Amino acid sequence: GAVVSQHPSWVICKSGTSVKIECRSLDFQATTMFWYRQFPKQSLMLMATSNEGSKATYEQGVEKDKFLINHASLTLSTLTVTSAHPEDSSFYICSAVSSYEQYFGPGTRLTVT
Amino acid sequence: AQTVTQSQPEMSVQEAETVTLSCTYDTSENNYYLFWYKQPPSRQMILVIRQEAYKQQNATENRFSVNFQKAAKSFSLKISDSQLGDTAMYFCAFMAPPGTYKYIFGTGTRLKVLA
Numbered sequence: 001g002a003v004v005s006q007h008p009s010w011v012i013c014k015s016g017t018s019v020k021i022e023c024r025s026l027d028f029q030a031t032t033m034f035w036y037r038q039f040p041k042q043s044l045m046l047m048a049t050s051n052e053g054s055k056a057t058y059e060q061g062v063e064k065d066k067f068l069i070n071h072a073s074l075t076l077s078t079l080t081v082t083s084a085h086p087e088d089s090s091f092y093i094c095s096a097v098s099s100y101e102q103y104f105g106p107g108t109r110l111t112v113t
Numbered sequence: 114a115q116t117v118t119q120s121q122p123e124m125s126v127q128e129a130e131t132v133t134l135s136c137t138y139d140t141s142e143n144n145y146y147l148f149w150y151k152q153p154p155s156r157q158m159i160l161v162i163r164q165e166a167y168k169q170q171n172a173t174e175n176r177f178s179v180n181f182q183k184a185a186k187s188f189s190l191k192i193s194d195s196q197l198g199d200t201a202m203y204f205c206a207f208m209a210p211p212g213t214y215k216y217i218f219g220t221g222t223r224l225k226v227l228a
């Protein structure tokens with residue numbers, strides 16, 4: 001099956017710094033990727049749709065200037081959390097579409113101190 | 114707006130027994146897909162089963178089957194012969210229109226299989 005990877009799996013950063021999370025489709029090309037956020041013991045909330053070669057589409061309530069998404073190639077989308085604060089601490093999951101199915105990455109745990 | 118509701122936050126079942134997880138949804142769409150995903154402690158989301166709304170036949174995948182009641186907007190998951198490896202969070206998800214791939218997830222049911 002299709003494999004999606006994320007890097008890093010866990011990152012700790014200081015408040016006020018920026019952190020980048022990568023999402024890669026390893027054995028397929030994905031024109032569309034999604035970024036989700038999952039708080040502890042809660043569901044996945046869709047943050048944005050990442051489209052290769054064009055601007056990301058953000059869901060209502062998601063700050064586009066804080067969560068920068070770049071889909072530079074058909075196998076890579078990045079999420080940059082700018083000026084991170086403790087409330088941005090969460091589990092971030094990406095997914096990629098292939099053959100009418102959505103495949104999920106293993107997630108990235110972000111801790112902002 | 115579409116909503117997905119899972120009314121059972123936690124459930125437990127004895128190994129080898131059968132358990133049913135509930136999911137209801139609300140939509141005005143006629144063409145949509147429904148999914149059950151499993152999220153084990155590793156946090157990796159794994160597709161369990163998928164149901165297309167236009168199909169009347171309930172989907173099955175080995176020990177997993179669904180009871181899809183379109184008129185009642187109900188989509189329950191039945192796990193037969195439960196195994197310890199089935200212990201996980203289970204999320205019901207909705208997608209409409211089918212080509213958008215934008216999922217709406219329910220709040221999840223934590224299932225524990227007891228030895």
